Amino acid sequence: MIMFKTSLRTIGVMTSGGDAPGMNPAIRAVVRTALANGIRVIGIEDGYEGMLNGRFREMGARDVGGILQRGGTILRTARSMEFKTPEGQRKAIRQLSSAGIDAVVIIGGDGSLTGGMKLQEQGVPVIGIPGSIDNDIYGTDMCVGVDTALNTIVDAIDKLRDTASSHNRAFFVETMGRNCGYLAVQAGIICGAEMAIIPEYETPFKEVAEAVEDAYKRGKSHCIIVVAEGAKLNANELAAKLQEMNVGFDTRVTVLGHVQRGGKPTAFDRFLATRFGVKAIEFLLSGQTGVMTALTGRDITPIPLATVVNNRRTLSEEYIKMARILAR
Numbered sequence: 001m002i003m004f005k006t007s008l009r010t011i012g013v014m015t016s017g018g019d020a021p022g023m024n025p026a027i028r029a030v031v032r033t034a035l036a037n038g039i040r041v042i043g044i045e046d047g048y049e050g051m052l053n054g055r056f057r058e059m060g061a062r063d064v065g066g067i068l069q070r071g072g073t074i075l076r077t078a079r080s081m082e083f084k085t086p087e088g089q090r091k092a093i094r095q096l097s098s099a100g101i102d103a104v105v106i107i108g109g110d111g112s113l114t115g116g117m118k119l120q121e122q123g124v125p126v127i128g129i130p131g132s133i134d135n136d137i138y139g140t141d142m143c144v145g146v147d148t149a150l151n152t153i154v155d156a157i158d159k160l161r162d163t164a165s166s167h168n169r170a171f172f173v174e175t176m177g178r179n180c181g182y183l184a185v186q187a188g189i190i191c192g193a194e195m196a197i198i199p200e201y202e203t204p205f206k207e208v209a210e211a212v213e214d215a216y217k218r219g220k221s222h223c224i225i226v227v228a229e230g231a232k233l234n235a236n237e238l239a240a241k242l243q244e245m246n247v248g249f250d251t252r253v254t255v256l257g258h259v260q261r262g263g264k265p266t267a268f269d270r271f272l273a274t275r276f277g278v279k280a281i282e283f284l285l286s287g288q289t290g291v292m293t294a295l296t297g298r299d300i301t302p303i304p305l306a307t308v309v310n311n312r313r314t315l316s317e318e319y320i321k322m323a324r325i326l327a328r
């Protein structure tokens with residue numbers, strides 16, 4: 001095993017997995033806090049793919065100027081199958097060692113943090129920062145990017161409602177969330193949707209049909225059903241079936257897709273990302289590694305990566321209930 005130094009001279013920072021608005025403010029905070037503490041920073045491009053192939057570049061204070069308001073990630077991001085293999089991980093560790101990188105800050109989702117834990121287990125000090133629009137990471141109230149994505153969804157659904165009401169239509173709106181209904185449930189509540197269909201619960205088709213028909217009978221001018229990407233019932237299939245059943249409303253589908261991942265980070269995301277970035281360096285300086293920066297209530301606390309990746313975040317029952325009650 002390559003031994004990493006306990007003294008902290010140089011750190012790496014990277015973004016990995018699906019991009020999320022706010023990753024840039026997180027990079028900026030990591031770089032500038034590290035520099036302020038006399039630590040050199042190397043940017044690792046293209047996530048683990050770049051780590052494996054030594055795509056490293058020096059990051060100065062000016063390199064992170066003007067990026068607070070920019071969506072995406074200046075370090076770019078990627079998914080790497082090779083890094084999942086033990087050989088891939090050894091190759092990445094050799095690259096880090098030969099570049100003199102003593103520790104790595106990884107900004108990414110659950111997959112990226114699992115990769116981070118693997119590095120930590122093999123002697124590389126790692127700090128994780130939760131960045132994913134899905135909000136599917138255990139241990140933190142919020143991930144970087146969630147608030148911006150939700151605001152994008154709200155904006156889109158508000159617009160869809162205008163046209164839905166004008167034409168007396170039912171819209172099936174698909175939100176992102178491979179395995180997690182967080183965005184769909186929250187959007188359901190704050191956009192006044194008739195129903196939110198999520199991967200965590202199996203919604204019988206009959207229930208959807210009744211909700212749409214009932215909304216029509218009650219004289220609603222529109223009907224909005226939010227469907228999470230990973231739900232068993234699919235937005236296109238639902239719309240086609242209900243159109244055929246003639247439940248009153250004409251049906252339409254809007255898949256919001258990757259538009260949810262872009263855009264300038266909201267004030268909330270900028271501040272959260274900045275706090276995470278600053279704390280990541282504070283944790284490193286105090287020798288706490290193998291942890292993720294987590295928002296727990298008002299505080300940013302270190303949660304062991306092993307706890308993060310070995311637990312599943314569950315949706316709040318209270319919010320699911322709230323969405324159902326308010327949809328009446």
Ligand SMILES: Nc1ncnc2c1ncn2[C@@H]1O[C@H](COP(=O)(O)OP(=O)(O)O)[C@@H](O)[C@H]1O
Nearest residue numbers: 017018048079080083084108109110111112115
């Ligand atoms: N079990 C794992 N072991 C090692 N690396 C992993 C593991 N899971 C994911 N990764 C690495 O993290 C990358 C990003 O993970 P992914 O799940 O695609 O996105 P996210 O981090 O946004 O959840 C993967 O492409 C892979 O390189």
Ligand SMILES: O=P(O)(O)OC[C@H]1O[C@](O)(COP(=O)(O)O)[C@@H](O)[C@@H]1O
Nearest residue numbers: 017018109110132133134176177178
């Ligand atoms: O960008 P891709 O490869 O199309 O992936 C889409 C997936 O990425 C996400 O936007 C974010 O997921 P991760 O944070 O786990 O990468 C999911 O909601 C979506 O299913």
Ligand SMILES: [Mg+2]
Nearest residue numbers: 109110111132
């Ligand atoms: Mg993920």
